[in-house]
Amino acid sequence: MRLLHPSGSVVHLAYCTNVHPAEDLAGIYDQLSGVAARVRALTGAPVLGLGLWLSSGAARALRADPGELARLRARLDELGLEVVTLNGFPYQGFHDQVVKLRVYRPDWAEPERLAYTLDLAEILTALLPDDVTEGSISTLPLAWRTGWTPDKAGTVAANLDALTSGLRALAERTGKTIRVGFEPEPGCIVETTPQAVELLAGTDPAHLGVCLDACHLAVGFEDAADAAGLGLPIVKLQVSSAVETPPGGQPALAAYEEERYLHQTRCAAGYTDDLPEALAGGLPADLPWRTHFHMPLHAAPPPPLTTTTPYLEDLLERLLASADAPLTRHLEVETYTWSVLPGPVDVAEGIAAELDWTRRRLAALGLKEI
Template identity: 80%
Template sequence: MRLRHPGGSTVHLAYCTNVHPAEDLPGIHRQLSGPAARVRALTGAARLGLGLWLSHGVTRALRSDPAELVRLRAALDRLGLEVVTLNGFPYQGFHQEVVKYRVYQPDWAHEDRLRYTLDLAEILTGLLPDDVTEGTISTLPLAWRTGWTRDKAAAVAANLDALARGLRELAGRTGKTVRVGFEPEPGCIVETTSQAAALLGGADPEYLGVCLDACHLAVGFEDPRDAVALGLPIVKFQASCAIEAPPGAQRALTAYDEPRFLHQTRCAAGAAGYVDDLGAALAGGLPAEQPWRSHFHMPLHAAPPPPLATTASHLGELLRLLMAAPLTRHIEVETYTWSVLPGRADVAEGIAAELNWTRRRLAALGLEEI
């Protein structure tokens, strides 16, 4: 979906397709003609934006056969879908039975991560609509925090320099700019927006910046005003909600302790009030007298059964602040957890409801759909 900001710029709203399992090109085409087309019909959108997730295997297939990229772009056009942003965080295997810490591999110390991201950028220039010259890619926040050494930091710095050079060369060759946003996440080297400013402040601001994920910021109990004033380009914003439990009611989170994804959990007690996964918190890793927030992406439009809640109000405040200028023009609804939510849900209906929730809030901020 496209919306016009009161200042005249175009803001793109999409949903992230990492919610749909697919690790090959036939699977991607089934996504487009199946759930994505259904979401478009349910929203009534003239053009539905997709934050496409392409695994490493899919990127290799598209790069090795240019005809496949042309076919993919044609399928998007035929179905009324468009892509201006890619999710480049998961490398592969995002819907395996157990993902957990694997999602951070390979990290930015590895050549494979650099090559994958540059391949995504090349692909994105071929998928951008004809009237769009700027695309974005979100990626992991450098690395998981353990095993960080001086040598690893040096390798990451070298790869970020190579990434910026590659993106600059791509822009010169194609006339299309692709920017990459590093996504602060609890437990990682870049965990907070202040760490992002410290560790990424020397990166090329023309091509590298941050992707702010509302769920991650909420789990970190970050003030939205501080988060948007970090001094780095906000390449992309992921509209997402964390789950929250009030003091003394944390056992209600048991239904969300599932084995596939990592659910970093924090309380408001400071640095000591953090564990890597919800199961560790429920086993006594966090004090019960503090509210907890867990990295479990929840539907934007619907609250869980009481006493649990989501951080939708935190998301709403971030949207308000980001759209004031606007500070970013790419918004991606990213609730990848539909398959592990307690109870049964129609994923396409849920995603459509999330997009409608978001477009209503953007309309309330003065944006008009075009």
């Protein structure tokens, strides 16, 4: 979906396809013709934006076969779908039975991460609509925090230099600028926006910046005003919400304890790296908790649980309410947890409802659908 900001800038709204388990090209075509096409019909969008997730294997296959890449672009056009952003955080196996800390590998000290991201950048230049010359890719916040050494930091810096050089060369060759956004997340080397400012100091703002995930920022109890004014390019905003637990309401979180994804949990007095640790007594029960479990934007969980949707609404306003210019032009609804939410769900209906929730909030901020 495209929306016109009061400044005249076009803002792109998409949903992230990492919610789907496809690891190969056949699976990607199936998800486009299936869920994505149905979401477009449910929303009534003239063109539906996708934040496409390509596994490393799918990315290599597309990079090696220009004909297949052209076929994918043609199929997107046929279905009324468009791609201006890719989710390059998960490398592969994002729907394995157990993901947890594996989602952070390879990290930015490993050559595979650099190669994968450059593959995605090359692919995105071919997928961008004809009237769009700027794309975005979100990626992990450098690495999980354990095992970080000066040597590793030096390797990461060298890889970021190589990434910048590759993106510059790609822009010169294609006339299209691809920007990579590092996504702060609790427990990682870049956990907060101040850490992003520190660790990305000196990088090229034309090509590197941050991807703000509203769920992550809320779990870290970051001030929305600080996040919006961090001073780095905000390449993309992931429109997401975390589960929030009032004091004494922690037993209700047992329904969200599952083995696939990591659910970092925080309160004002401490943190745990996963929900089971918190429920086992790792956090005081007399304080509110926030848990990294992406919740549907449009629906509240059963009481006493709530969500951090008010934080998301505040962040949207700070990024998009200015009449001068939006602070980001790529928005991606990223509730990837539909498969592990309690109870039966219709994924297409859920995604469509989330997009409708988001477009209503954007309309209230003065944006108009194109």
